[in-house]
Amino acid sequence: MLTKNQIKLIHSLKQKKYRISHKMFVVEGVKVVGEFLNSKYELLEIFSYDKIYKKYDSNFTEVSSKELSKISNFTTANKVLAIFKIPSSLPVDWTGLVLVLDSINDPGNLGAIIRLCDWFGIDDLVCNETTVDCYNSKVVQSSMGSHTRVNISYLKLESVLAGFKPCYGAFMEGNSVYEQNLPEKGVIILGNEANGISKEIKALVDTRLSIPRFGVNKKTESLNVANAAAIILSEFKRSSTEK
Amino acid sequence: MLTKNQIKLIHSLKQKKYRISHKMFVVEGVKVVGEFLNSKYELLEIFSYDKIYKKYDSNFTEVSSKELSKISNFTTANKVLAIFKIPSSLPVDWTGLVLVLDSINDPGNLGAIIRLCDWFGIDDLVCNETTVDCYNSKVVQSSMGSHTRVNISYLKLESVLAGFKPCYGAFMEGNSVYEQNLPEKGVIILGNEANGISKEIKALVDTRLSIPRFGVNKKTESLNVANAAAIILSEFKRSSTEK
Numbered sequence: 001m002l003t004k005n006q007i008k009l010i011h012s013l014k015q016k017k018y019r020i021s022h023k024m025f026v027v028e029g030v031k032v033v034g035e036f037l038n039s040k041y042e043l044l045e046i047f048s049y050d051k052i053y054k055k056y057d058s059n060f061t062e063v064s065s066k067e068l069s070k071i072s073n074f075t076t077a078n079k080v081l082a083i084f085k086i087p088s089s090l091p092v093d094w095t096g097l098v099l100v101l102d103s104i105n106d107p108g109n110l111g112a113i114i115r116l117c118d119w120f121g122i123d124d125l126v127c128n129e130t131t132v133d134c135y136n137s138k139v140v141q142s143s144m145g146s147h148t149r150v151n152i153s154y155l156k157l158e159s160v161l162a163g164f165k166p167c168y169g170a171f172m173e174g175n176s177v178y179e180q181n182l183p184e185k186g187v188i189i190l191g192n193e194a195n196g197i198s199k200e201i202k203a204l205v206d207t208r209l210s211i212p213r214f215g216v217n218k219k220t221e222s223l224n225v226a227n228a229a230a231i232i233l234s235e236f237k238r239s240s241t242e243k
Numbered sequence: 244m245l246t247k248n249q250i251k252l253i254h255s256l257k258q259k260k261y262r263i264s265h266k267m268f269v270v271e272g273v274k275v276v277g278e279f280l281n282s283k284y285e286l287l288e289i290f291s292y293d294k295i296y297k298k299y300d301s302n303f304t305e306v307s308s309k310e311l312s313k314i315s316n317f318t319t320a321n322k323v324l325a326i327f328k329i330p331s332s333l334p335v336d337w338t339g340l341v342l343v344l345d346s347i348n349d350p351g352n353l354g355a356i357i358r359l360c361d362w363f364g365i366d367d368l369v370c371n372e373t374t375v376d377c378y379n380s381k382v383v384q385s386s387m388g389s390h391t392r393v394n395i396s397y398l399k400l401e402s403v404l405a406g407f408k409p410c411y412g413a414f415m416e417g418n419s420v421y422e423q424n425l426p427e428k429g430v431i432i433l434g435n436e437a438n439g440i441s442k443e444i445k446a447l448v449d450t451r452l453s454i455p456r457f458g459v460n461k462k463t464e465s466l467n468v469a470n471a472a473a474i475i476l477s478e479f480k481r482s483s484t485e486k
Contacts, residue, residue, distance in 0.1 A: 108351070112467050119466055121457035149458060178481045214364035214480050215392060223362055224355055227473035230466070234474045237457050238421045 002047070002067045010071045010083070016133045023086045025135035029078040035145025041084045047071065048080040073137045086135055089153040092124045094164070097185055097236060102157060102201050103130045103192040104225060110134060111142025112226035113190075118146035120233040125150050128157045128201075161187065161204045169197050170228055174208030177232055182239040188232060193225050245290070245310045253314045253326070259376045266329045268378035272321040278388025284327045290314065291323040316380045329378055332396040335367045337407070340428055340479060345400060345444050346373045346435040347468060353377060354385025355469035356433075361389035363476040368393050371400045371444075404430065404447045412440050413471055417451030420475055425482040431475060436468050 012018040013026050024044060027033050037043060046056050047063045054060055068077040092098060099122050104110050110132050117125050132139060134152045161167060166186040189205060191197030197205070211223060211231050223231075255261040256269050267287060270276050280286060289299050290306045297303055311320040335341060342365050347353050353375050360368050375382060377395045404410060409429040432448060434440030440448070454466060454474050466474075 112470060115467065116470060118458055119454075119456055144464065178484065211362075211477065212480070212484070213362055215361055221387065223473070224358065224469075226467075227355060227359060227470060230470035230473040231477045234454070234477065237455070241421065241455070 002061065002063055002071065006045070006047075006061065007071060010081070013083070014073070014137065016136070019086065019133065019135050024083050025086055025140060026073070026081060026083055026137055027140055028072060028074060028081045028137070029141070030080055032141060032145050033080045033082045035148055036082065036084055039145075039148035041087065041148060044083045044085055046080065046082040050079055053080060073141075090151045092126055092151070092153055092155075092160075094124075094187075095185060096124065097122055098124045098126055098187050099229070099233070100157060100161070100187055100189040101125065101127045101131045102189055102197050103128060103195075104190070105132055105193055106225075107132050107136045107138035108142050109193065109224070109226045110136075111139045111144075113229050114139070114143035114150050114152065115146045116226070116229050116233055117150045118143075120237050122233065123151055125152045126157070126160070127152065127154050129154050157189075158200055158204070161189075161201070164204070165206060167205050168207050168209050169202065169205035170232055171196065171208040171210050172222065174210035176212050177209045177235045178212065180207070180209065180235075180239075182236045184236075184240045188236065190225055190229055190232075245304065245306055245314065249288070249290075249304065250314060253324070256326070257316070257380065259379070262329065262376065262378050267326050268329055268383065269316070269324060269326055269380055270383055271315060271317060271324045271380070272384070273323055275384060275388050276323045276325045278391055279325065279327055282388075282391035284330065284391060287326045287328055289323065289325040293322055296323060316384075333394045335369055335394070335396055335398075335403075337367075337430075338428060339367065340365055341367045341369055341430050342472070342476070343400060343404070343430055343432040344368065344370045344374045345432055345440050346371060346438075347433070348375055348436055349468075350375050350379050350381035351385050352436065352467070352469045353379075354382045354387075356472050357382070357386035357393050357395065358389045359469070359472050359476055360393045361386075363480050365476065366394055368395045369400070369403070370395065370397050372397050400432075401443055401447070404432075404444070407447070408449060410448050411450050411452050412445065412448035413475055414439065414451040414453050415465065417453035419455050420452045420478045421455065423450070423452065423478075423482075425479045427479075427483045431479065433468055433472055433475075 019025050027036050043059050046053050046059050047061050049065050071081055099117055164187055166183055169189040189197055262268050270279050286302050289296050289302050290304050292308050314324055342360055407430055409426055412432040432440055
């Protein structure tokens with residue numbers, strides 16, 4: 001049985017300010033909840049009608065499927081919903097390849113980028129504070145559990161990047177990413193969906209990278225930022241395997 | 244002023260069966276409507292409160308912003324909504340590089356893939372009939388107008404692909420896409436988000452391609468299909484520029 005307070009808490013976690021003040025976030029669905037359960041994330045509460053989750057003992061609340069629908073962010077609730085503790089970020093390992101996001105707005109894009117970091121073995125993802133919150137439920141669901149294997153930090157980019165080399169940025173006009181000698185270590189910056197990398201951060205980039213366009217009339221305005229991330233990370237990793 | 248029949252028609256076009264029977268689809272927003280207006284697509288009706296669209300004469304219906312919200316698929320309607328005619332697909336040019344989709348379900352993924360075809364100059368996108376309809380409004384909006392530069396056909400894959408060479412498919416396990424000699428011409432098949440390429444189509448693939456995973460523990464289950472498309476198309480085009 002759900003208590004009124006539990007319902008109230010879960011609904012409040014849709015808002016960033018409550019996620020921050022409570023240091024909690026919501027995860028849903030068997031697969032994604034499973035990824036978080038098998039990670040270092042601390043489970044606070046778990047709600048399901050499936051008795052398999054009874055092993056979580058005092059953290060477990062048995063709910064009816066009707067109750068689950070009430071607290072779910074999904075149109076069709078998927079068996080289980082859990083609340084985990086938001087951990088502190090670990091210090092960024094700047095000696096590796098670090099992906100930096102400057103004001104990514106769309107939760108689906110951030111989720112896809114976290115999944116890409118996981119795939120390409122990028123341990124650190126650094127976002128500025130105007131990038132969408134990585135514990136937003138759409139981000140959590142679209143990252144498919146990759147949060148558990150990528151260290152995500154929200155930092156003031158101007159200060160951490162000042163003087164950092166090599167510092168690559170993705171631009172509409174720049175050096176073809178296919179023709180660059182890409183290093184195994186460094187920083188890659190991706191900018192906002194509509195406006196790209198901001199003026200302040202642009203000034204810190206040494207090498208502007210772009211993905212060549214092949215269409216005959218070349219009218220396509222831009223690639224989606226997660227697709228651009230996919231291609232650029234693939235190029236960095238491919239070229240490091242060829243060395 | 245909107246008539247009841249117009250409202251009824253626009254709402255009916257949310258469903259594939261009515262789009263097919265009427266041969267019509269809906270486009271929204273200044274940017275995307277603009278792309279379709281500047282293309283070979285035939286405009287049937289256009290609704291806006293902005294008098295700039297008055298030049299479309301008998302096709303134009305002036306509506307209040309309140310009326311526009313009523314017919315919009317968006318949470319916040321964006322100035323203009325138009326109905327265009329669904330054209331017949333052109334014959335597929337099998338002598339080029341053709342992207343083939345086997346049961347892609349998610350409209351956002353299909354939209355992103357159409358945009359990628361446009362970017363990479365892939366003229367033909369061939370889908371099987373269980374792939375989501377490309378005139379679904381979410382597909383139209385997420386492709387950002389790239390529909391106007393990519394010929395999309397829905398065909399029975401088993402018959403059109405039988406005996407076709409070279410025929411590449413994207414798999415979780417296969418030859419590294421970085422280490423293949425990729426041709427300028429041929430077919431690339433991407434499969435369903437959850438199940439990959441179906442058994443029948445698998446049998447037609449000569450070369451299985453995969454995108455190497457770089458994470459240390461390699462637990463990431465898969466890449467999003469649009470991101471996989473981005474990387475694979477990028478590799479085909481990159482390797483053709485190097486020849």
